[in-house]
Amino acid sequence: MGKKYIVYQAYGSEDILNEALYSMLSFYNIHGLEERDIKLVIYTDRPTHFESVLGKDRITCRLIDAAQIKQWRGDIDFVHRVKIETLLNFTATTADEDAILYLDSDIYFLKPVHDLFGQISNGTMIMHEFEGRLNESTFPLIRRMGKFIKAHQQQLSSKGFEVPVNSGVWNAGVLGFSSSKKYVLTKVLCFTDSFYKLYQKHIAEQFGFSLYLSKEGTVFNSTSYLFHYWSFKEFRSVLKDFFYHHQSASLEKLMSEIDYISPAVLGEPKRIYDTMHWFPKAFRKLRKNRWEMPAYKYWEKNSK
Numbered sequence: 598m599g600k601k602y603i604v605y606q607a608y609g610s611e612d613i614l615n616e617a618l619y620s621m622l623s624f625y626n627i628h629g630l631e632e633r634d635i636k637l638v639i640y641t642d643r644p645t646h647f648e649s650v651l652g653k654d655r656i657t658c659r660l661i662d663a664a665q666i667k668q669w670r671g672d673i674d675f676v677h678r679v680k681i682e683t684l685l686n687f688t689a690t691t692a693d694e695d696a697i698l699y700l701d702s703d704i705y706f707l708k709p710v711h712d713l714f715g716q717i718s719n720g721t722m723i724m725h726e727f728e729g730r731l732n733e734s735t736f737p738l739i740r741r742m743g744k745f746i747k748a749h750q751q752q753l754s755s756k757g758f759e760v761p762v763n764s765g766v767w768n769a770g771v772l773g774f775s776s777s778k779k780y781v782l783t784k785v786l787c788f789t790d791s792f793y794k795l796y797q798k799h800i801a802e803q804f805g806f807s808l809y810l811s812k813e814g815t816v817f818n819s820t821s822y823l824f825h826y827w828s829f830k831e832f833r834s835v836l837k838d839f840f841y842h843h844q845s846a847s848l849e850k851l852m853s854e855i856d857y858i859s860p861a862v863l864g865e866p867k868r869i870y871d872t873m874h875w876f877p878k879a880f881r882k883l884r885k886n887r888w889e890m891p892a893y894k895y896w897e898k899n900s901k
Contacts (some may be wrong), residue, residue: 599694599776601714605639606683607702608661612833614646616702619836619855621651623706626852630655635714640683642666650848659687673793677802681786684772685779693777698723701770703832705824705860713773716817722810723773726820728766738800739766745796756791760808767816769803770825774810784809828871829864835893858893866890 603624607617621637628635637656639647644658661669669682684699691697696717698710713723728736731743746753747762774781785805793801810816826832835858843851866888 599692599696599718601635601696602687602691602698603635603637603710604684604687604697604699605637605702606641606661606680607639608642608666612837613702614641614643615833615836615840617641618647618650618840620700620702620704620706621647621656622852622855625651625655626855627706628709630848630852635710638687640686650851652848671790673790675789675793675801677799678786678789678793680769681782681789681802681805685782685786688776688779688782691776691779693775694718695776697772697774697776699772700823701825701827703826703829703860704770705826706822707824707861708822710822713817713819713822717773717775720775720814721773722778722813722816723771723819724767724769724807724810724816725771725818725823725825726768727816727818728768730763730765732763734766736766738798742796742798742800742804749795752795753792758788758791764804764808765811765816766800766804767807767810767818768825768827769806770827771819771823772806772810773817773819774813778813781809781813824861826860826864829860829867831867831890832858832860832864835860835863835890838893863890863893 605617605620607613617639621639624637625632638659639656640659640661641647642661642663644660647656647658666679669679670676671678680699684697688697696714698713698717717723728734729739731739731746734740734743743762746760746764750760750762753760785802788805788808789802792805807816839858843854867890869888
């Protein structure tokens with residue numbers, strides 16, 4: 598087995614930077630501060646945001662600036678295209694036997710991920726959660742995309758893309774693959790550039806990864822290892838609060854308290870609300886009682 602890398606991108610918004618920092622803290626909270634087998638790499642315009650907390654020995658920051666980000670958004674000016682370019686840039690420096698695990702900033706570790714790297718080395722592809730097939734997903738956005746693809750099969754085929762109408766779609770907040778499969782990234786980029794011009798939705802890149810990683814082999818669902826709170830944007834205010842109250846805290850202190858604000862716990866009322874049938878959901882909306890975040894005054898809990 599070669600080297601093992603976890604790769605992030607976080608730039609611009611302090612909310613995104615905080616998410617990525619919290620994710621890294623949760624990594625070390627699970628794996629221990631002495632973990633050195635798995636290397637953390639982040640593409641960012643604010644290296645000090647991470648190095649001042651974790652130190653330069655625990656993370657590798659690769660500096661990107663506004664000009665680079667604009668270039669990586671491409672002619673289609675698509676924010677999620679940057680993810681593909683980030684991975685293309687990073688894998689240009691890795692050996693074929695290396696294992697890559699890319700994580701969106703809003704990922705929280707549930708348990709050690711050594712097994713995921715083992716699966717990657719054995720040829721398995723990793724994504725986050727299976728969200729259904731184009732023609733039958735429970736997500737309306739995916740079903741609508743499926744209808745579009747079905748209606749534009751000839752146009753897609755003329756561009757060299759064969760897209761089955763029953764293709765599966767995974768959440769792309771987690772991407773795991775062997776560096777020997779880096780050629781897939783070029784396919785995803787080519788598809789995204791063409792497809793986004795036809796269908797300008799944020800899931801264009803997600804579907805590109807789903808389509809081409811699944812063609813390489815088995816795609817493994819990583820939800821038991823990694824929690825992706827993509828729909829819980831309210832957590833950003835919690836993180837802002839958390840880091841404000843821990844400005845001078847030691848790394849050990851930070852890590853000892855991150856579970857007080859676990860997004861898996863704080864976001865549960867919203868997830869329950871979001872999965873409700875339309876009638877009770879409408880009733881709650883009428884009563885202006887959609888959902889309520891649990892208390893999270895971790896600094897008070899810690900003082901008791």
